[in-house]
Amino acid sequence: MSRLLALLLLFAVASLAAGPVYVVLWFDTEDYIEPSADDAALRIAADLRAEGVKATFKIVGEKARLLESRGRRDVIQALSQHAIGYHSNWHSVHPTPAEYLVTLNYLEGADEFERREGPGLADVKRILGADPVCYGQPGSSWGPQSNLALRRMGIPVYLDEGEQVGLNGQPFWYGGLLYVFGMGKNQFRARLDVGPEDSAANRRFDEAAARLGADGGGGISIYYHPTEFVTTEFWDGVNFARGANPDRGSWVKPKRRTAAESERCYGVLRRFVQHMKQRPGVRFVTPREILGLYESPLPGVLGRSAVAAQLRRSISFAQVNGEMLSPADMLLALLDMQPQVVDGPAAPAKTTYAQRTIPAAAFRLAALDAAAFIRRFGRLPNAVFVGAETVSLIDFAATLANAIEATGDVTLVHGNTGFEQYFATDGRKPFNWVIHPEGFDGTPLLALARLQGWTLKPARLGK
Ligand SMILES: [Zn+2]
Numbered sequence: 140m141s142r143l144l145a146l147l148l149l150f151a152v153a154s155l156a157a158g159p160v161y162v163v164l165w166f167d168t169e170d171y172i173e174p175s176a177d178d179a180a181l182r183i184a185a186d187l188r189a190e191g192v193k194a195t196f197k198i199v200g201e202k203a204r205l206l207e208s209r210g211r212r213d214v215i216q217a218l219s220q221h222a223i224g225y226h227s228n229w230h231s232v233h234p235t236p237a238e239y240l241v242t243l244n245y246l247e248g249a250d251e252f253e254r255r256e257g258p259g260l261a262d263v264k265r266i267l268g269a270d271p272v273c274y275g276q277p278g279s280s281w282g283p284q285s286n287l288a289l290r291r292m293g294i295p296v297y298l299d300e301g302e303q304v305g306l307n308g309q310p311f312w313y314g315g316l317l318y319v320f321g322m323g324k325n326q327f328r329a330r331l332d333v334g335p336e337d338s339a340a341n342r343r344f345d346e347a348a349a350r351l352g353a354d355g356g357g358g359i360s361i362y363y364h365p366t367e368f369v370t371t372e373f374w375d376g377v378n379f380a381r382g383a384n385p386d387r388g389s390w391v392k393p394k395r396r397t398a399a400e401s402e403r404c405y406g407v408l409r410r411f412v413q414h415m416k417q418r419p420g421v422r423f424v425t426p427r428e429i430l431g432l433y434e435s436p437l438p439g440v441l442g443r444s445a446v447a448a449q450l451r452r453s454i455s456f457a458q459v460n461g462e463m464l465s466p467a468d469m470l471l472a473l474l475d476m477q478p479q480v481v482d483g484p485a486a487p488a489k490t491t492y493a494q495r496t497i498p499a500a501a502f503r504l505a506a507l508d509a510a511a512f513i514r515r516f517g518r519l520p521n522a523v524f525v526g527a528e529t530v531s532l533i534d535f536a537a538t539l540a541n542a543i544e545a546t547g548d549v550t551l552v553h554g555n556t557g558f559e560q561y562f563a564t565d566g567r568k569p570f571n572w573v574i575h576p577e578g579f580d581g582t583p584l585l586a587l588a589r590l591q592g593w594t595l596k597p598a599r600l601g602k
Pocket of ligand 1: 278
């Protein structure tokens with residue numbers, strides 16, 4: 140009896156200590172070809188509201204415009220009861236974001252993303268009457284240049300899935316955005332093709348919630364498309380596959396589910412949601428709520444010597460004196476700058492400086508110039524100058540970390556970055572989307588993405 144009591148007590152303590160589990164449930168609301176997808180969005184929004192669950196509908200610009208022109212105030216009204224996100228202007232009409240970003244550098248790409256996607260965002264804002272807090276790319280059409288553009292567009296959260304970057308299957312800070320992305324085993328769904336309920340998904344959810352709870356808390360990402368509930372093939376796959384770009388008059392509609400089949404699918408989602416929400420400690424959250432749950436990316440006051448010691452070990456994110464720091468945070472601290480959101484370098488650079496030491500005065504000037512560059516442009520320089528010669532950002536950071544404790548002439552140190560492991564290396568597989576041309580190669584996008592690894596660090600749940 141006493142053993143049972145002890146066991147029960149232990150169980151009670153364990154469940155009290157379990158961290159909170161957050162579920163972000165999102166719907167890419169994108170099909171502007173099959174009108175019954177409008178009804179699906181309406182039905183899902185209403186069902187979830189009846190369950191008391193707030194979801195996120197990431198809306199395509201053209202979808203919003205069509206809801207307006209078809210007079211679907213009912214759908215617009217139902218969606219605006221939930222959180223609204225943005226899901227590109229045209230989704231699968233070519234060129235898609237990765238297609239137009241792949242030949243552009245970081246700054247050109249940000250400008251082009253803003254030029255092409257900005258008007259759709261304005262339409263979603265106007266039609267839905269809400270400011271989207273998150274964006275996610277169509278398919279796997281991702282590019283790092285969108286980070287800078289999204290910050291300019293006032294969107295602070297990146298909510299999607301993809302293999303280009305990821306950090307232990309939990310949210311992270313990257314390019315100044317809170318990324319819910321690459322969630323790995325914390326991203327799954329109840330399948331719509333296994334009968335009235337997917338009990339395997341329920342078990343998977345219970346496992347994930349228990350694991351995250353025991354680990355101090357964490358997030359689970361679940362997504363669908365309203366169109367999946369009324370069609371058996373994707374609206375874009377039947378029109379824009381492998382680079383095809385038929386004109387509007389030739390668009391064809393995807394195959395429909397029967398009404399009974401659609402009912403079954405709505406039931407699958409509803410049962411899955413009912414299962415998830417009855418578990419203690421589980422909370423459905425919107426992107427705005429996620430922002431509030433995680434600590435600000437800007438660190439407090441930092442001890443320069445502890446930061447320098449960390450940077451000497453490796454140029455990668457790390458916890459220093461209780462603060463989670465990106466390499467960019469560390470570099471700013473060593474340059475005596477206020478913490479701020481910055482971009483990584485726009486391009487790789489080489490060290491041409493050939494001597495072993497840099498005169499102290501020359502190095503001081505180089506550091507002042509680096510700080511001036513960051514203040515002016517809001518991004519890290521590719522390299523700093525020592526006279527006519529360059530020291531790459533990586534070598535500059537390593538040299539600066541070493542010089543903090545020293546006096547006199549500065550020894551040039553060649554640095555190593557440790558953040559590459561969080562990025563995909565294969566240019567094809569992460570971009571393999573049926574809409575992209577056959578063999579589309581995103582290698583240049585991944586190279587730019589790794590440079591932005593200077594800004595990468597785990598997001599930490601607030602106390
Ligand atoms: Zn989509």
